Amino acid sequence: MKTEIYLFNSLTRQKEKFFPVAEGRVGIYVCGPTVYNHSHIGHGKSYVSFDAIVRFFRFVGYKVLYVQNITDVGHLTDNADQGDDKIEKEAKRDKINPMEIVETFMRSYFEDMDRLGVIRPDISPRATGHIVEQIELTKKLIKRGYAYEAGGNVYFNVSKFPEYGRLSGKRVEDLVAGARIDVRSDKKNPADFALWKKAEAGHIMRWPSPWGDGFPGWHLECSTMSMKYLGESFDIHGGGLDNQFPHHECEIAQSEAATGRPFVKYWLHNNMVTVNGTKMSKSLGNFVTLKDAFKKFDPITVRFFVLQSHYRSPLDYSDDAVEGAGKGLDRLKNVMRELLDLAGDKRGEVDFASLPEEPINLRRYYNEWLAAMADDFNTPGAIAAIFEMLKDINTSIGSGNAMTSEFAALTYSFIDVLAGDVLGILPTDDNRSAGKSIESDLVNLFIGLRSDARKGRDFKLADSIRSELQSMGVILEDKKDGTTTFKIVR
RNA sequence: GGCGACGUACCCAAGUGGUAAGGGAGAGGUCUGCAAAACCUUUAUGCGGCGGUUCGAAUCCGCCCGUCGCCUCCA
Numbered sequence: 001m002k003t004e005i006y007l008f009n010s011l012t013r014q015k016e017k018f019f020p021v022a023e024g025r026v027g028i029y030v031c032g033p034t035v036y037n038h039s040h041i042g043h044g045k046s047y048v049s050f051d052a053i054v055r056f057f058r059f060v061g062y063k064v065l066y067v068q069n070i071t072d073v074g075h076l077t078d079n080a081d082q083g084d085d086k087i088e089k090e091a092k093r094d095k096i097n098p099m100e101i102v103e104t105f106m107r108s109y110f111e112d113m114d115r116l117g118v119i120r121p122d123i124s125p126r127a128t129g130h131i132v133e134q135i136e137l138t139k140k141l142i143k144r145g146y147a148y149e150a151g152g153n154v155y156f157n158v159s160k161f162p163e164y165g166r167l168s169g170k171r172v173e174d175l176v177a178g179a180r181i182d183v184r185s186d187k188k189n190p191a192d193f194a195l196w197k198k199a200e201a202g203h204i205m206r207w208p209s210p211w212g213d214g215f216p217g218w219h220l221e222c223s224t225m226s227m228k229y230l231g232e233s234f235d236i237h238g239g240g241l242d243n244q245f246p247h248h249e250c251e252i253a254q255s256e257a258a259t260g261r262p263f264v265k266y267w268l269h270n271n272m273v274t275v276n277g278t279k280m281s282k283s284l285g286n287f288v289t290l291k292d293a294f295k296k297f298d299p300i301t302v303r304f305f306v307l308q309s310h311y312r313s314p315l316d317y318s319d320d321a322v323e324g325a326g327k328g329l330d331r332l333k334n335v336m337r338e339l340l341d342l343a344g345d346k347r348g349e350v351d352f353a354s355l356p357e358e359p360i361n362l363r364r365y366y367n368e369w370l371a372a373m374a375d376d377f378n379t380p381g382a383i384a385a386i387f388e389m390l391k392d393i394n395t396s397i398g399s400g401n402a403m404t405s406e407f408a409a410l411t412y413s414f415i416d417v418l419a420g421d422v423l424g425i426l427p428t429d430d431n432r433s434a435g436k437s438i439e440s441d442l443v444n445l446f447i448g449l450r451s452d453a454r455k456g457r458d459f460k461l462a463d464s465i466r467s468e469l470q471s472m473g474v475i476l477e478d479k480k481d482g483t484t485t486f487k488i489v490r
Numbered sequence: 491g492g493c494g495a496c497g498u499a500c501c502c503a504a505g506u507g508g509u510a511a512g513g514g515a516g517a518g519g520u521c522u523g524c525a526a527a528a529c530c531u532u533u534a535u536g537c538g539g540c541g542g543u544u545c546g547a548a549u550c551c552g553c554c555c556g557u558c559g560c561c562u563c564c565a
Contacts, residue, residue, distance in 0.1 A: 013494095031565070039565090046565035086563070169493060170561070218563080240565030241495090247564090271495085272559065279559075308513070309503060314496075314558065321502050324514035328502095331513085334527070368511095372504085380504050384512035391529085398521095398528055459523060466525075477526050485527095 003060040005374050007236075008312060010244060010267040011167055015376055020235055021265060026062045027230035028054060029264075031222060031239035031247070032124070034071040035105035036086040038289040039112050040280060041302075041317050042240070042273040048303050049270045049311035050238050051118040052423060053377050059422045060374075067229045068121035069222060070109075072102040072128050073205050073215055085215075088204055098205055102128075112290040115299035117424040123229050127221040131207045134216040134224045137258055138195045138209075146257040150186035152198030152212045158191045161253045167267060168245035193250050195220055219250035223263075227255060237264040241271050270311045276318050288317060301326040304425045307379040328387070332419060335390050336426065337487065338397055339412040348410030350417055359396055359403055362414055365389040369418050379423065386419055439488075443474055447484045450476070 005018040020026055030050045033043055047068075057064050073087065091098040110120070127134075138154050141147035146160050158164050158172055165171050172191050194217035199206035206213045226234065232255070239248060248267065255263040272279065275286040293302050296319065305325040309315050355363040365385050372381030393411065396403055403411075420426035446465055453461040466476050473489050 033565070034563085042565050044565090049565095168560080171493090238565095242560070242564055245493090245560065246562090270565070272565075274558070277557080280564095305502090312495095313503085316502085318502090321514085324502060327515090328513040331528095338527090378504075380512075384504065387512055394528055395530095454523080457523075463524070470526095475526065478522075478524095479527090480521075487527095 002062070003370060003374050005057075005060070006376055007266055007268065008376050009265075010269050011264075013169075016266065018235075018266065020062070021231075021233060024061070024063055026057050026064045026236065027234035028057075028064060028066050028236040028238065029222070029226040029230055029234065030066070030068045030121075030237070031243055032069040032071060032121075033109055034086060035102050035109060036090050037105060038291055039105075039109050040273075041275070041288045041290060041293055042280060043109075044112070044116055044290050044293070044302060045273050045306045045311075045315055046240050046270050047113055047118050048116055048306045048424075049377075049379075050268075051116075052307060052379055053238070053268070053311075055119065055422045055424065056373050056377060059417075065123075065230065066121045067123045067125065067226060069225050070102075070106055070124055070126045071221065072099075072106070072126050085203070085205060091204065108291075112294075112299075115294060116290070116303050117300060117428070119424075125225040125229065127216065127225075128205070130221065130224055130228070131216065133228060134220045135196070135207075135209050137220065137224050137254070138216075140258050141195060141254065144257065146253075147195055148188065149211050152214060153186060153194060154196040154211055154217075155187055155192040156195055156250070156254060156257070157188060158193070158253065159189055161257055163256070164191075164249065164253050166249075167252055168249050170245060170249070193217065193219065193246065195254070219247055219254060222247070223251045223255040223258075226251075227259070227263075232259040232261050232263070234264060236266045236268060238268040238270070241269040244269055268311075271314045274314060274316045277316055293317075293322070297322050297326060300425060300427055301329055304329045304383075307423060307425065308383060310380055311377060329425065331390060332386070332415075332425070333427070334487075335393055336412060336415060339393070339408045339415075341485070342397070342403065342405055342408035343412050344405050344409075346405050346409040348406065348413040350410065350413050355414070356407070356410070359407065360389065360392050360411060362389075362411065365392075366414075366418070373422070382418070382423065383425075386415065389415075440486075443469065443486050447476065447486065451484065 006015045007018055008014070009016045028050075030047070033039060050068075054064055054066050073085065085098075087098045087101050090101045094101075113120070138147065141156065142149065142154065145157075147154055147156050172189075196209060196211055197214050197217055198211070199213045199215055203215070205215055207215060226237065237248070237251075244267075252263050274280070275288055278286060280287050290299075290302070293299075297305075301322060305322045306315065308325055308328075352366065355366055357363050365388065368385035368388070369382045372378040372385060375381070416426065420428075446469060450462045450465040453459075453465070469476060469486070474486050475489060476484050476486050478484050
C-alpha cells in the first residue's frame with residue numbers, strides 16, 4: 001500500500017489526493033527552458049522543486065516517467081505576433097547558426113542542473129525534433145474545426161473552446177477588453193493564438209508545411225511532445241506560475257480540442273524568485289544566473305536554500321539568506337561525518353517498515369518527514385523534521401553513552417535516504433569519502449606535529465599550525481578524548 | 491483597469507479552527523590551554539491594521555494598508 005499523496009491542483013485551486021492514471025505509474029511533464037541564455041536562479045527553483053517531487057514519487061514506489069522539453073525554437077521577444085525569435089536574435093548578433101546558440105545554452109543548462117543535483121529527465125525532447133508531429137496536430141485541429149488558416153498563419157479559434165480560461169481564471173471577454181489592439185487583421189478574435197506562423201523573409205529557422213514555410217507557435221510543442229511520450233491524458237504537468245497563462249491555458253485548449261479527452265489531471269505551478277524583493281529582469285540589472293550564484297555558494301547550498309521554502313511560495317534570493325542556509329546545512333554535514341566515524345566499516349540497511357524508536361526515535365522523525373512530503377511536497381517541513389532529529393543525535397553522541405556502531409550506521413543510511421536520495425541536499429560520493437588519500441595523510445602528519453607541540457605546551461606553534469591549515473580550508477577539531485579530526489571546506 | 495497570491499521574531503521560513511516547527515543571527519552558560527564543533531538556556535501573550543463569527547482564530551468572514559505576480563516572451 002502506497003503513501004497517500006496530496007497535491008495542490010491549480011486547475012481546481014485546492015489540495016487533492018493523488019490518484020494515478022495508471023496504477024503504480026506517474027507521467028509528469030514539466031516545461032523546460034528556452035535555451036538562448038544561461039539559466040538563472042528562477043530556473044533553479046523550478047527544476048529543483050520538480051526534481052524533489054519526482055524523487056519523492058519514486059521513493060514511495062511509483063514508476064515515474066519524467067519528460068521535460070528543451071525549447072529550441074519559436075519564442076518571440078515581443079508578443080505573439082511581433083519581434084524576433086530569441087534564439088535567432090542571439091545568433092544574428094554573433095553571426096552564427098541558431099543551433100550553435102541552442103547547443104551552447106542547452107549544455108550550460110544541463111551543467112547547472114547537474115551541479116544542483118537535479119536528476120536528468122527521462123526524456124528531454126526538443127521542439128525542432130518534433131516539427132512533423134506539430135504540423136500533424138495543427139492539421140488535426142483544422143480538420144476538427146478548432147483552427148483556421150490565414151495568410152500562411154494558423155490560429156486556434158478560442159471561441160470554439162468554451163473551457164478556455166479555466167486554468168488561469170481568466171475570461172475571454174476580460175482578455176479582449178483589456179487587450180492591446182491587435183495590429184494584425186487576420187485573426188478572427190484577438191484572443192486567438194498561433195499554432196503555426198509564416199516565416200518572413202530572413203527568418204532562419206523555418207520548415208515547410210501545408211501552409212508554406214514557417215515555424216510552430218509557442219504553445220504547440222508542449223502539447224505535442226507531452227502527449228507523444230505520456231499519452232493523451234497524463235498525470236501531472238508542471239511549470240512556473242508565469243506560464244499558467246497563456247501558455248498552459250493554450251496547451252489545454254489545443255490538446256483537448258484535438259483529442260476530445262482531458263489533457264492533464266493535476267497542474268502544478270511553482271512560484272517565482274525575486275532578488276532582494278523585486279522581480280529579476282535584465283533592465284533592472286538584478287539578473288542572477290546560476291553560474292553567478294555558484295561562484296559565491298556551493299550549488300548544493302543553493303539547492304538547500306530553494307527547498308527550505310515551499311515550491312508554491314515566492315522565494316526572495318539574497319546573499320544573506322543563502323549564506324544562512326549554508327550554515328544550517330553545515331550542521332547536517334557535521335552530523336553525517338560524526339555518524340560515519342561512529343559507524344566505522346559498518347553500513348546499515350534501512351527497513352522503513354520497522355524503524356527503531358531507541359535510542360533515537362527514527363520512526364517518529366520518519367513519520368514527520370513523510371507527512372510533510374506527502375502534504376503537497378512540503379520540503380521545509382521535511383527539513384525541519386530532519387533538523388529536530390539532528391539535535392537528538394548530537395545530544396546522544398555528546399552524552400557519552402555513545403550509540404553502537406550498528407545504530408550509527410543505520411542512522412547514517414536513514415538520513416542518507418531522506419536528505420540525500422530524496423531531497424538531494426547531501427553532497428554526493430566524492431565529498432563524503434574523504435578516505436585514504438595522500439591529502440589526508442599529510443593533514444594527519446600536521447595534526448601529529450601539533451599534538452606534540454600541545455603536549456609541550458607550545459601553544460603558539462600549535463595555533464599557528466591550526467590557522468595555517470585553516471587558511472587552506474582545513475578545519476581542525478579537538479575532541480574530548482584527545483584526538484583531533486579535520487574537515488575540508490570548500 | 492481585470493485576475494490571483496502573499497504579509498508570521500533582527501533575517502529566512504513551516505503552520506489553514508485548539509492555543510506559535512525548523513534554520514541563521516544575537517545574548518548567557520557547559521566543555522576547551524585557546525579555538526572549533528556540540529549541548530543547555532534565552533529572543534513573537536503574539537502571527538500587517540481594524541472589526542466580526544466561535545467556547546476558542548495566525549488559521550474562517552468583511553473592510554483597510556502594504557508587497558508581489560499574471561494579463562505581453564519569461565521557470
